[in-house]
Amino acid sequence: MSVSIHASDIPPWEQLAESIRITPAHRLYLATLPTGASEPVPPHPAHPEGTLVVGMTALTEGEEGARLLREVIERRDPREGALAHFLDRLVRPTARVFRAFLDRHGRFPAEPAGLAYELSRERGATGRVVVTDPTFPEDPGRALAAIRSAAHRLGALFAAAGLGGVDESADAVRAAVDASLAAELRFLRPETYAALGGADNDLVHTVGPEQHAVLTETLERVAEQARRRRVDPAARQPAVVIDLDLCALDPRRRILHALRTVSGPRPGAPRGVTEFAAPERLAALPAYHGPSWELFVENTGLRLRYPGVDWDQMLTDYSWAFYRPWRQLAWDTPVAGLSRFVWDVHDAGGRVVFNTARRHRVREETEHALARAGILRPRLLMLPNDRVRPVHELKSENLRALADLEVITIFDDLWRNRQAMAKELPSARLVAVELAGFTSERPPGRAPEDGAPIITTFETVPRPLLVTGPALSHARSPAQLRIGEMSCHPVARDHAVRLTTPESLEIVDALVSAADAAADRTAENALRRGAETTVSLVHRVLTHERFLRGSREHLSEEAVRAFVERKEPLRAVAPGFSAKPHHNGLRTAGPLPDLAELGALVRLRELQRAVAHVYPPGLRITVLTDGDHYRSRPTATPPAYRDKLKEYLRLVADPDTLDLADVSQAVREHLGPEASRRRALRIEEHAGLLGGALTGIDVTAAPLESLERADRICRGLVGDRADGPPVPGFSTLFHSLVYSVNPPPPPPGTTPEAWARGLYADVFNVTDPAASPEAVEGRRAVLRNAWDDAVRRLTVLRVDGELGCEDTAFLPGRIRLTPSPRPGSLGFSYLGGSSALPWHGVGVVDAEGTLSVDYAVSLADQGFVPVHSPLLGPAQPWFTVPVTSTRLVDRRRGNELDPAFRSSVRLHTYKKVST
Numbered sequence: 057m058s059v060s061i062h063a064s065d066i067p068p069w070e071q072l073a074e075s076i077r078i079t080p081a082h083r084l085y086l087a088t089l090p091t092g093a094s095e096p097v098p099p100h101p102a103h104p105e106g107t108l109v110v111g112m113t114a115l116t117e118g119e120e121g122a123r124l125l126r127e128v129i130e131r132r133d134p135r136e137g138a139l140a141h142f143l144d145r146l147v148r149p150t151a152r153v154f155r156a157f158l159d160r161h162g163r164f165p166a167e168p169a170g171l172a173y174e175l176s177r178e179r180g181a182t183g184r185v186v187v188t189d190p191t192f193p194e195d196p197g198r199a200l201a202a203i204r205s206a207a208h209r210l211g212a213l214f215a216a217a218g219l220g221g222v223d224e225s226a227d228a229v230r231a232a233v234d235a236s237l238a239a240e241l242r243f244l245r246p247e248t249y250a251a252l253g254g255a256d257n258d259l260v261h262t263v264g265p266e267q268h269a270v271l272t273e274t275l276e277r278v279a280e281q282a283r284r285r286r287v288d289p290a291a292r293q294p295a296v297v298i299d300l301d302l303c304a305l306d307p308r309r310r311i312l313h314a315l316r317t318v319s320g321p322r323p324g325a326p327r328g329v330t331e332f333a334a335p336e337r338l339a340a341l342p343a344y345h346g347p348s349w350e351l352f353v354e355n356t357g358l359r360l361r362y363p364g365v366d367w368d369q370m371l372t373d374y375s376w377a378f379y380r381p382w383r384q385l386a387w388d389t390p391v392a393g394l395s396r397f398v399w400d401v402h403d404a405g406g407r408v409v410f411n412t413a414r415r416h417r418v419r420e421e422t423e424h425a426l427a428r429a430g431i432l433r434p435r436l437l438m439l440p441n442d443r444v445r446p447v448h449e450l451k452s453e454n455l456r457a458l459a460d461l462e463v464i465t466i467f468d469d470l471w472r473n474r475q476a477m478a479k480e481l482p483s484a485r486l487v488a489v490e491l492a493g494f495t496s497e498r499p500p501g502r503a504p505e506d507g508a509p510i511i512t513t514f515e516t517v518p519r520p521l522l523v524t525g526p527a528l529s530h531a532r533s534p535a536q537l538r539i540g541e542m543s544c545h546p547v548a549r550d551h552a553v554r555l556t557t558p559e560s561l562e563i564v565d566a567l568v569s570a571a572d573a574a575a576d577r578t579a580e581n582a583l584r585r586g587a588e589t590t591v592s593l594v595h596r597v598l599t600h601e602r603f604l605r606g607s608r609e610h611l612s613e614e615a616v617r618a619f620v621e622r623k624e625p626l627r628a629v630a631p632g633f634s635a636k637p638h639h640n641g642l643r644t645a646g647p648l649p650d651l652a653e654l655g656a657l658v659r660l661r662e663l664q665r666a667v668a669h670v671y672p673p674g675l676r677i678t679v680l681t682d683g684d685h686y687r688s689r690p691t692a693t694p695p696a697y698r699d700k701l702k703e704y705l706r707l708v709a710d711p712d713t714l715d716l717a718d719v720s721q722a723v724r725e726h727l728g729p730e731a732s733r734r735r736a737l738r739i740e741e742h743a744g745l746l747g748g749a750l751t752g753i754d755v756t757a758a759p760l761e762s763l764e765r766a767d768r769i770c771r772g773l774v775g776d777r778a779d780g781p782p783v784p785g786f787s788t789l790f791h792s793l794v795y796s797v798n799p800p801p802p803p804p805g806t807t808p809e810a811w812a813r814g815l816y817a818d819v820f821n822v823t824d825p826a827a828s829p830e831a832v833e834g835r836r837a838v839l840r841n842a843w844d845d846a847v848r849r850l851t852v853l854r855v856d857g858e859l860g861c862e863d864t865a866f867l868p869g870r871i872r873l874t875p876s877p878r879p880g881s882l883g884f885s886y887l888g889g890s891s892a893l894p895w896h897g898v899g900v901v902d903a904e905g906t907l908s909v910d911y912a913v914s915l916a917d918q919g920f921v922p923v924h925s926p927l928l929g930p931a932q933p934w935f936t937v938p939v940t941s942t943r944l945v946d947r948r949r950g951n952e953l954d955p956a957f958r959s960s961v962r963l964h965t966y967k968k969v970s971t
Contacts, residue, residue: 080919081156083939085149089188108175109186112168116209129219131180137805138219143236145181147207151240153185158248164199165190168206183547197253207233267511274465282405294406295461299468303489305388311341314377324364340495344378347497385421390429393515403535411437413447430821432758452476471505526918526938528910532891534795540817542917544809551939553923553951560925563961570962571662579669591617593670605885606877625673628871631680634895635697637796640812642913646932647693652899652909654704656886661709676713685720726866742851755843756836759820763787789849794842803830888964899935905960
């Protein structure tokens with residue numbers, strides 16, 4: 057709920073200071089400069105030489121402004137392009153501060169005349185906006201218009217000075233400024249969107265909560281059916297059915313062309329229907345079917361204005377021009393969000409089918425239009441070329457071709473079509489699509505005839521608003537993140553915290569102390585509840601909710617009984633620790649274990665301590681790192697990861713009860729030298745066999761279809777590993793690897809972070825007209841690399857299955873702790889509160905002091921800042937924290953964590969993880 061700034065009696069400067077303290081975007085990008093002050097409050101932490109505050113208006117005017125702007129651009133990081141630095145450090149920060157104020161308070165605190173930029177004498181623009189005069193304008197739309205105007209003037213100065221090079225014309229820079237402002241004003245709260253003019257303001261954008269709910273519920277139902285299918289071979293693959301015209305595809309260009317075609321003289325309008333000569337000026341455009349056309353003619357007043365026109369004949373003429381010539385169907389554009397929604401359905405385990413009234417003869421034009429969204433070789437249900445029966449009957453009959461699929465939801469713009477398809481598939485949910493800017497088949501304000509919920513695009517809200525504090529994504533993989541909508545917040549590095557060794561050890565001690573106390577409580581509660589046998593008591597502790605992931609039934613009491621009867625320590629193996637995938641910066645910030653892995657070891661210590669309380673012989677655990685066993689890595693990476701993990705072990709555990717082993721070394725010792733050589737040969741042989749079977753499939757030609765083909769082929773070639781879980785499907789492996797591969801180098805003037813975000817914003821879209829040729833080729837390279845990695849991983853799993861190289865073979869008789877629950881193994885939750893594994897993301901401590909893990913790209917977007925420690929070194933953050941959890945000490949030391957915060961760091965206190 058929006059709260060007006062004027063609702064409080066707090067003085068304006070104090071209101072701003074409070075907003076800076078609690079709002080991440082304001083903490084990163086906003087400072088204040090009260091009258092008479094010489095520097096921003098609080099001062100910027102990264103520049104001990106001080107800063108220069110230049111008014112926004114002053115920087116946009118005259119020779120002095122041009123000189124300062126040139127200095128700003130020349131001081132930038134040489135990896136940044138001039139235009140990118142200009143937009144990221146001057147244009148976007150103003151929009152971010154503006155948006156955060158509107159989302160939190162409903163108003164903005166200053167006119168452009170009361171704003172300034174903070175400039176560094178060494179590094180140019182710091183990215184912070186300074187409020188010099190809080191005037192609190194009443195109209196946020198007017199404030200935005202003024203900010204836009206000032207940004208345009210600054211852009212014109214940038215272009216006139218030639219700072220971007222010969223390719224950056226004034227028009228190009230102006231367009232880039234508007235694109236940057238629009239990118240920061242996407243997915244606004246509906247109230248904020250309305251306050252800024254809504255559909256009348258070309259910069260702002262929102263997604264209604266009803267649409268978000270409909271689409272996310274569809275994806276949840278797809279995922280649920282996919283899970284059912286994994287355990288029940290008879291269950292069918294889930295699917296979503298989408299209509300094309302005015303549903304998946306926007307025919308605006310064809311409609312405008314058709315209206316212009318019929319705009320000429322005719323009976324009742326000897327001078328023509330003049331509104332159709334410039335149809336882009338109409339408030340709404342007509343569709344191509346009767347009810348919509350009738351409403352269009354009535355609502356626009358055309359019937360009264362041209363009483364002699366035969367509007368039925370006009371519809372016939374208009375429809376003919378709309379469809380002819382057929383090649384014009386290739387003009388259609390995908391509806392916003394379609395590409396992402398199709399990918400989300402596929403990632404959830406389903407597929408998308410397009411059921412259209414178009415005839416087979418226009419398949420080529422239809423596929424061309426869908427290719428703009430990266431949807432290649434789609435499954436299309438079309439109508440016969442000689443169609444004579446009603447469309448709704450034929451579309452309904454088309455659904456019978458989907459007997460192999462479980463249709464979850466049907467999207468269509470016409471209620472008659474939906475009604476007919478509902479009779480064919482009564483269990484499917486029906487959704488009406490009504491694109492903005494078009495007259496629908498229903499009068500305004502009336503619900504659809506069938507009561508179907510309405511969506512206007514296929515967009516969903518990508519992430520929480522950055523106004524109430526940074527939030528974790530809870531994504532199970534980067535595939536679930538909307539990377540293209542995320543910001544890198546480069547100024548976050550300026551707020552980094554650098555711990556001393558004693559401060560770092562204080563955090564380690566806090567984690568260990570809290571875990572030990574929790575272990576004691578767990579054991580005491582188990583003893584208090586009582587148990588028939590020691591075996592039952594130990595089993596109860598092992599499957600306590602603090603540790604459990606999945607079902608308690610996956611670990612039987614018999615697995616515990618053998619140890620207890622022999623009165624010896626339980627033995628367990630915890631596989632999975634591996635060098636962090638850091639090549640593209642999306643998952644992690646470096647290859648070494650950080651506080652997330654240290655916290656995982658503390659969790660294992662907690663489990664051991666709890667077991668020892670109820671069973672004195674205790675629990676001994678071998679942590680099994682996978683090194684380069686499943687995937688080729690740089691030679692130095694696995695040893696460096698293991699060495700750092702050993703350092704953490706010495707800090708938090710007893711080496712006699714918690715030790716490390718490398719899976720590659722364990723396999724070599726288990727097989728012996730000769731068998732190890734045979735294994736290497738078998739891997740090469742199987743890789744050739746698998747590669748040969750996949751010959752002819754080019755993943756860059758049609759990525760999703762290629763993965764489905766690869767799944768079918770590999771299913772017959774690859775079986776299960778001996779005494780282990782089923783080997784994953786090819787596409788499952790591919791999806792787990794595609795966000796970890798090393799992308800090609802970025803082009804000049806593009807930072808690695810921005811390059812990776814551009815590639816992975818829509819990595820499966822290799823026909824994206826909005827992407828540069830370099831980005832499209834970069835996506836193709838990423839897909840090829842992931843394909844090769846998936847072939848290698850699948851081959852290793854197959855050969856290890858043949859040779860019995862599951863850890864239950866070379867470390868027999870042990871309880872298996874696994875983050876992937878399955879019968880026979882104990883599903884183990886290392887950190888809780890997150891779906892990401894410690895070695896797949898970055899350690900993060902939230903504002904309450906709870907240690908978790910998330911992906912680097914999401915943490916950067918949400919306003920978390922890096923914390924460095926001598927325990928890990930300067931090259932990689934040890935963990936991250938919300939910027940609002942830091943405070944400035946002085947210019948020399950920069951930011952610090954509050955001592956009370958350091959001493960409160962702890963593991964998650966309860967299980968809350970989706971499995």
